[in-house]
Amino acid sequence: MTAAVTRTVRLGGALLLIGWLAFALASAARAQTPPPDPFEEGKQLYLENCAVCHGLDGQGRVGAELAKDWPSIRPDLTVKTIIENGVPGSVMPAWSAAKGGPLSPAEIEALTQFILSWQSSGAPQITPPPTATLLPPITPVPEIEGDPNLGARLFAQNCAVCHGEHGQGRVGATLAKSWSGIRPDLNLRAVIANGISGSQMPAWSAARGGPLSEGEIQDLVAYILTLNRTSPALLVTPAQPPIPGAVDSPFSGWGGVAVLLALLVVLIGGALLLQRRKP
Ligand code: HEC
Ligand code: HEC
Known part of the structure; x- marks a missing residue:
C-alpha cells in the first residue's frame, strides 16, 4: 500500500x-x-381545541369571552372545573377524560394556566397555527355545489376539533360515512346551518348567529361528502405533526454528514488501492 x-x-x-x-x-x-414549557403547551392546546369557539386571543366567538378577570378566590379552580365538565345546556363540551373528553389532567392544567395569563395583565398576542399546508386537491363529488378544497380548510379550522381531523369522530359524530337520502347535501347543509339543539353541535350559519356564510357552509358540505371516499387507513390515524428532534436515525444531523463523508473517503481510498495494484 x-x-x-x-x-x-x-x-x-x-x-x-x-x-x-x-x-x-x-x-x-x-x-x-427539558420537558416542554407548560405555557407553550397550554397555548398549543388552546389553539387546537378552544380558539374555534373562544377566539384566537380569548375575545369570544361562538363561545364566551375568556380574556377577562375571574371574580373568584381560586380562579384556577373555577376555570379548571368548567373545562373538565363543560357547561351543560350549552355547546361548551366537557374536556376531561373522566367525562369522556379528549384531554388529560396535565393538559387541562396547562390550558387553565394559559387562560389565566389573560387576567388584567392584558392578552398576549398569539399567532394562528399555519393552516396553509399544501394538500393534494380534492376531486369534488359530481353535481354537488361548493368547493371541497375550501371546505377542507374550513373543516380543519372549525369542525376537526370535535369531529376529528378526517371526520372520524371525536367529541362529535363520525362524518366520514355514507350519507343516506336522495339529497344528502341538503340534509347536511341544514344540520350545519342550524346545529342540533340539545347537543353540542352549534349552529354555524350567520343567520343563526354563527360565524359562517351560506357559501362557506356549501363548501363544507362538498368536503364532507368526499370523506367516505377516503381510504379507511387514513381515518383511524390522525396525522401527527412532526416532533422536532424525534428523528433518531444515525444518518441525521452533523454526525450523519460526517459518517457519509467518511464512507466516501474510504471508498475512494479503496478504489485508489485497487488501481495501484493493477500491473
Ligand atoms: C363549540 C364551541 C366551544 C368550544 C370548542 C369550547 N368552548 Fe368553552 N364555551 C363555549 C360556550 C358557548 C360557553 C358559554 C357557556 C354558557 O355559559 O352558556 C363556553 C364557556 C367556557 C368557559 C366559562 C366562561 C365563563 O365566563 O364562565 C370556559 C372557562 C371555557 N369555555 C373554556 C374552554 C376551553 C379551555 C376550551 C378548549 C379546551 C373550550 N372552552 C372549548 C363554547 C366552546
Ligand atoms: C363542539 C363540538 C362540535 C363542533 C365544533 C362541531 N360539531 Fe358537528 N356535531 C357535534 C356533535 C356532538 C354532534 C352529534 C349531535 C347528536 O346527534 O346528538 C354533531 C353532529 C354533526 C352532524 C350530523 C351528523 C349525523 O350523523 O347526522 C354534522 C353534519 C356535523 N356535526 C357537521 C359539523 C360541521 C361541518 C362542523 C364545523 C363547521 C361541526 N359539525 C362542528 C359536535 C360538534
Whole structure:
C-alpha cells in the first residue's frame, strides 16, 4: 500500500470516528432536553381545541369571552372545573377524560394556566397555527355545489376539533360515512346551518348567529361528502405533526454528514488501492 493511499484510508477512519462521536453527543443532548414549557403547551392546546369557539386571543366567538378577570378566590379552580365538565345546556363540551373528553389532567392544567395569563395583565398576542399546508386537491363529488378544497380548510379550522381531523369522530359524530337520502347535501347543509339543539353541535350559519356564510357552509358540505371516499387507513390515524428532534436515525444531523463523508473517503481510498495494484 502506498503512503498516499494509507493516508486516505486513515483520514476516512478518523472521520468515521468523529461522525459516530458527534452522533452519540447529539443523542445525549436530545435525551436531556427539558420537558416542554407548560405555557407553550397550554397555548398549543388552546389553539387546537378552544380558539374555534373562544377566539384566537380569548375575545369570544361562538363561545364566551375568556380574556377577562375571574371574580373568584381560586380562579384556577373555577376555570379548571368548567373545562373538565363543560357547561351543560350549552355547546361548551366537557374536556376531561373522566367525562369522556379528549384531554388529560396535565393538559387541562396547562390550558387553565394559559387562560389565566389573560387576567388584567392584558392578552398576549398569539399567532394562528399555519393552516396553509399544501394538500393534494380534492376531486369534488359530481353535481354537488361548493368547493371541497375550501371546505377542507374550513373543516380543519372549525369542525376537526370535535369531529376529528378526517371526520372520524371525536367529541362529535363520525362524518366520514355514507350519507343516506336522495339529497344528502341538503340534509347536511341544514344540520350545519342550524346545529342540533340539545347537543353540542352549534349552529354555524350567520343567520343563526354563527360565524359562517351560506357559501362557506356549501363548501363544507362538498368536503364532507368526499370523506367516505377516503381510504379507511387514513381515518383511524390522525396525522401527527412532526416532533422536532424525534428523528433518531444515525444518518441525521452533523454526525450523519460526517459518517457519509467518511464512507466516501474510504471508498475512494479503496478504489485508489485497487488501481495501484493493477500491473
Ligand atoms: C363549540 C364551541 C366551544 C368550544 C370548542 C369550547 N368552548 Fe368553552 N364555551 C363555549 C360556550 C358557548 C360557553 C358559554 C357557556 C354558557 O355559559 O352558556 C363556553 C364557556 C367556557 C368557559 C366559562 C366562561 C365563563 O365566563 O364562565 C370556559 C372557562 C371555557 N369555555 C373554556 C374552554 C376551553 C379551555 C376550551 C378548549 C379546551 C373550550 N372552552 C372549548 C363554547 C366552546
Ligand atoms: C363542539 C363540538 C362540535 C363542533 C365544533 C362541531 N360539531 Fe358537528 N356535531 C357535534 C356533535 C356532538 C354532534 C352529534 C349531535 C347528536 O346527534 O346528538 C354533531 C353532529 C354533526 C352532524 C350530523 C351528523 C349525523 O350523523 O347526522 C354534522 C353534519 C356535523 N356535526 C357537521 C359539523 C360541521 C361541518 C362542523 C364545523 C363547521 C361541526 N359539525 C362542528 C359536535 C360538534
